[in-house]
Amino acid sequence: MGTVGGEYHALLARHDAMRLRRRILGQGRAPAPEPDTAALYDGAADQRLITQYLDLVTPFADLIAHLYDEMFARWPCLRSLFPASMDFQRVHLARAFWYLIENLHRPAEVAATFRQLGHDHRKLGVRPAHYEAFEAALCVALRRTAGPRWAEAVEEAWVRMLRFAVASMVEGADAALAEPPCWQGTVTAHERRRPDLAVLRVRLHEPYPYRAGQFAAVESPLMRQAWRHYSLASAPAPDGEVAFHIRRTGPGGVSDALVSGTRVGDVLRLGPAHGTMTLRDEDRSRDLLMVAGGTGWAPIKALLEDWAARRRGTDGGLPPRSAGRVHLFVGARGRAELYDAAALAELAARHDRLRVVRVLDEDIVPELDDPSAGYGPLAEAVAREGRWSDHLAFVSGPAAMVGATVARLTAAGMPADHMRHDPVPDPLTPPAGRGAT
Numbered sequence: 267m268g269t270v271g272g273e274y275h276a277l278l279a280r281h282d283a284m285r286l287r288r289r290i291l292g293q294g295r296a297p298a299p300e301p302d303t304a305a306l307y308d309g310a311a312d313q314r315l316i317t318q319y320l321d322l323v324t325p326f327a328d329l330i331a332h333l334y335d336e337m338f339a340r341w342p343c344l345r346s347l348f349p350a351s352m353d354f355q356r357v358h359l360a361r362a363f364w365y366l367i368e369n370l371h372r373p374a375e376v377a378a379t380f381r382q383l384g385h386d387h388r389k390l391g392v393r394p395a396h397y398e399a400f401e402a403a404l405c406v407a408l409r410r411t412a413g414p415r416w417a418e419a420v421e422e423a424w425v426r427m428l429r430f431a432v433a434s435m436v437e438g439a440d441a442a443l444a445e446p447p448c449w450q451g452t453v454t455a456h457e458r459r460r461p462d463l464a465v466l467r468v469r470l471h472e473p474y475p476y477r478a479g480q481f482a483a484v485e486s487p488l489m490r491q492a493w494r495h496y497s498l499a500s501a502p503a504p505d506g507e508v509a510f511h512i513r514r515t516g517p518g519g520v521s522d523a524l525v526s527g528t529r530v531g532d533v534l535r536l537g538p539a540h541g542t543m544t545l546r547d548e549d550r551s552r553d554l555l556m557v558a559g560g561t562g563w564a565p566i567k568a569l570l571e572d573w574a575a576r577r578r579g580t581d582g583g584l585p586p587r588s589a590g591r592v593h594l595f596v597g598a599r600g601r602a603e604l605y606d607a608a609a610l611a612e613l614a615a616r617h618d619r620l621r622v623v624r625v626l627d628e629d630i631v632p633e634l635d636d637p638s639a640g641y642g643p644l645a646e647a648v649a650r651e652g653r654w655s656d657h658l659a660f661v662s663g664p665a666a667m668v669g670a671t672v673a674r675l676t677a678a679g680m681p682a683d684h685m686r687h688d689p690v691p692d693p694l695t696p697p698a699g700r701g702a703t
């Protein structure tokens with residue numbers, strides 16, 4: 267298989283192109299009916315069996331260590347598909363196991379999640395044969411971790427669960443055959459706005475499909491196969507440039523590489539864009555509430571650009587119509603942390619229907635006798651400032667801030683379908699910017 271570098275990916279690209287060609291040429295023939303794997307799988311039965319014996323293999327740290335040891339010992343060439351540091355990978359796999367086991371009684375939902383994961387995994391260069399190696403290593407690791415009380419029937423349940431997830435991943439990857447597994451982009455600007463924060467502009471080499479408010483996995487050339495999620499901080503633009511707001515959370519991680527080690531001219535790789543925190547055509551005349559904490563401002567900025575383009579009718583969608591108002595709350599711990607103040611001021615000056623409220627932690631005096639004071643200052647300021655139940659809300663920032671704001675808005679009568687935010691916590695993928703070291 268060689269390395270995960272250019273040659274291997276070029277080979278995969280040729281293989282995908284051949285499969286796509288065969289698919290297109292075969293289009294005249296009636297496609298074979300797809301079996302509905304989710305409807306055929308009795309996930310609830312496997313869930314019961316796996317759960318009954320779960321204490322033998324949890325916490326998953328040992329199981330996962332044995333699994334990777336076994337896999338890399340038997341197939342050393344697979345090591346190059348993984349990043350140098352496996353820490354994040356281990357956490358990610360433990361999350362995936364927990365998600366699977368807890369949701370196996372809802373196979374359709376699990377299948378949808380894993381189809382998306384399969385789509386996203388194309389960028390790693392993963393092929394179906396790799397999943398077979400993973401399965402063999404998992405069986406060895408289960409036996410080694412569980413010891414003599416392990417039962418064959420439980421292992422079979424684990425294998426069925428894994429094959430179900432893998433079948434969904436392969437389906438997701440196949441459905442995306444017409445698009446590149448990842449996109450390359452050259453850094454055209456790198457502005458250090460704070461010692462720990464940079465704003466990057468990246469020009470994609472090929473058209474990159476995404477919508478304002480979405481996020482994508484990003485890889486730095488300094489840390490191959492270590493991908494972290496960040497929001498696209500600008501709406502799609504004709505010049506093919508995108509922006510990212512990256513905060514370094516510690517030394518030696520991907521965010522550190524992007525903030526401290528990246529220069530103009532470097533080439534980054536992006537995975538496909540995901541996320542449902544987007545504006546839709548039917549939202550254009552609605553009043554919007556936008557709440558951004560810290561670098562959670564990145565997708566909100568993209569959404570505002572999208573909103574402004576829709577108002578002007580330059581988004582290529584429906585003709586312009588009288589837009590609703592936008593109330594934007596931007597939270598930061600202190601004045602020095604407001605890293606995009608000039609852009610905020612410019613937006614506020616340009617749009618009469620946009621009202622901007624900056625909320626600084628240090629300006630807020632907590633009310634000690636308020637039972638909800640623990641919710642945090644930004645959420646409190648939002649709740650204090652108005653009645654929002656008729657608005658459509660977009661909330662982005664630290665998970666605790668998003669949770670607190672959503673709780674406040676819900677308590678004030680805002681229905682769940684009036685609020686858009688990335689999942690908190692996300693079942694499988696750490697959301698944009700999270701786990702960024």
Ligand SMILES: NC(=O)C1=CN([C@@H]2O[C@H](COP(=O)(O)OP(=O)(O)OC[C@H]3O[C@@H](n4cnc5c(N)ncnc54)[C@H](O)[C@@H]3O)[C@@H](O)[C@H]2O)C=CC1
Nearest residue numbers: 497559560561562564597598642663664666667698699700
């Ligand atoms: N970089 C990106 O593209 C994106 C990043 N994010 C997430 O946004 C977060 C941004 O972090 P920072 O910039 O360090 O924000 P921060 O820690 O400086 O806080 C920003 C705001 O959130 C509030 N806040 C912080 N912790 C809170 C808590 N426990 N409860 C209630 N409110 C709280 C603060 O009061 C402040 O107003 C990260 O968790 C990141 O994962 C989200 C979307 C995109």
